[in-house]
Amino acid sequence: MAEPRFDVVGIGNAIVDVLAHAGDDFLAGNGLAKGAMTLIDAAAAKSLYQKIGPAVECSGGSAANTIAALASLGGAGAFVGKVRDDQLGEVFAHDIRALGVHFATPPSPDGPPTATCLILVTPDAQRTMQTFLGACVDLGPDDVDEGVIAAASVTYLEGYLWDPPAAKKAIVKAAKAAHAAGRRVSLSLSDPFCVDRHRAEFLDLIERHVDILFANEHEIMSLYQVDAFDDALQAVRGHCQIAALTRSEKGSVVVAGDEVHVVDAEPVAKVVDTTGAGDAYAAGFLFGVTAGRDLAQSARIGGIAAAEVISHMGARPDRPLRDLVREKLG
């Protein structure tokens, strides 16, 4: 087996985030499900945008954030995702390539515009996301280059990818190509409502294809339809090789066969915006694992990456994570 060119290739929805502050009364008044990711159409996106306050635009997308953070850690990343050939598509492509990430998915020349996610950050630093999938619906199996998949130690899939219908074939193609090349497949469950929408398919994929699973406590409890975190922990054990379960300020729990680690969260002076916390954790964990670190150290790197990302607005690191890890772990 050839030496991998990439540590991780991510496949996900290519999205530009539109971040604004909002109060809980605004969420309630507009019927928005706090803390969740809700899909909206172009008309609803336009209408909501007109109601929200001044915003800033940052590249986003769950798996794209993970690959960006991986690159910021010093890892070699690739990304597959669909934008349109419009201004926001250029923003997305610039930001991920500027980190040295291989991004070669051709933009759609027509059809819906580049996807946007309206992210409302409440004073408690919680984020509520309304996603217009836009050009993401045009991602298909032709966008998956099996050579790139085979060249990556890990192929990382976001659960949100199950929302645009054509992407499923791309996912299965990628998972099969990864395993055929002797590589590993990783999945993030993304969101409890997303788990609700696609539970059977997720369980089937985990059973058949997933080696490394990421989920927060709400998502893993939703997946197994249980009411307690420990019940979910017992259920996932053995279901895939490694499961890394995040619990916000309670840190994370990593389970891999008989091995279990409970790792504290990294301290944060002030939590400003939790957008991208899980994405950054996955980046740190995968960076650790692909660099040959043990699971506990990998979880610690995940925690360091997440702590940086939640200390400012926006889902991507504001300073090189590589320096931060060096400071903290030496």
Added chain:
Amino acid sequence: MAEPRFDVVGIGNAIVDVLAHAGDDFLAGNGLAKGAMTLIDAAAAKSLYQKIGPAVECSGGSAANTIAALASLGGAGAFVGKVRDDQLGEVFAHDIRALGVHFATPPSPDGPPTATCLILVTPDAQRTMQTFLGACVDLGPDDVDEGVIAAASVTYLEGYLWDPPAAKKAIVKAAKAAHAAGRRVSLSLSDPFCVDRHRAEFLDLIERHVDILFANEHEIMSLYQVDAFDDALQAVRGHCQIAALTRSEKGSVVVAGDEVHVVDAEPVAKVVDTTGAGDAYAAGFLFGVTAGRDLAQSARIGGIAAAEVISHMGARPDRPLRDLVREKLG
């Protein structure tokens, strides 16, 4: 004279800022004039964008930032400036309207895209700006609604407006309409190199039309071609009704006939990005003056607004300035 509907109407280049971190070595390696605003064409903008790191996009533009900060202080603002009917034009229009600002300039249906300013923030928090004027070159006298000008206590012009050639007629039309309606005209000198490009026209405009002048120490020294701040202070005294001169951490000096105030800068825990400091100062000062505060208090409000804006990335306030002023001044 009817009660004004607006405290300030700003006329300026309508720009979306693209903000990225960069080192001094990057500036030097790319021949960028640190701290200055340099005009670049579409090709240079594209080439530089490909070289810079990941960025965030925020609405900008000097006078637009001032009007945004004025609105954040609780003032009634209007803005005149040209975008295209593209995605970044929508971003600009959304952000300023979301603050309650009247913005009715029709976007260009064709021609160059919405203007962008590539802003590189160095570790010393200094900003270096490369502006592609884009659709701003299409601003002309037809975009100036004399009814809006007459309805504003102050018409505020940015010096950068002298760069797009067609805007000059718009400026003169606005200044005349303001004075015909018994209102005041204010000018910000924008940038020392901008002053170099348009010195004679600025001196003429100040002589004939400007009641309230804003400049930082470099700009005012450039205007009068003197080497010491105090020499510039003596020169500007009597040249227009009120001059508010900013000096970064040294605070500001306000001169109005025999009246002179030297006001300390507001303390800032950590200066992160100085982009928009002067714009925010002008907003605070004009908010004070139009609300009937005295000049020293108005300068203090300017300092409070500037201190907020330099404590984070981006030129516009991140939290309501009205609350901040209430906290500080009661």
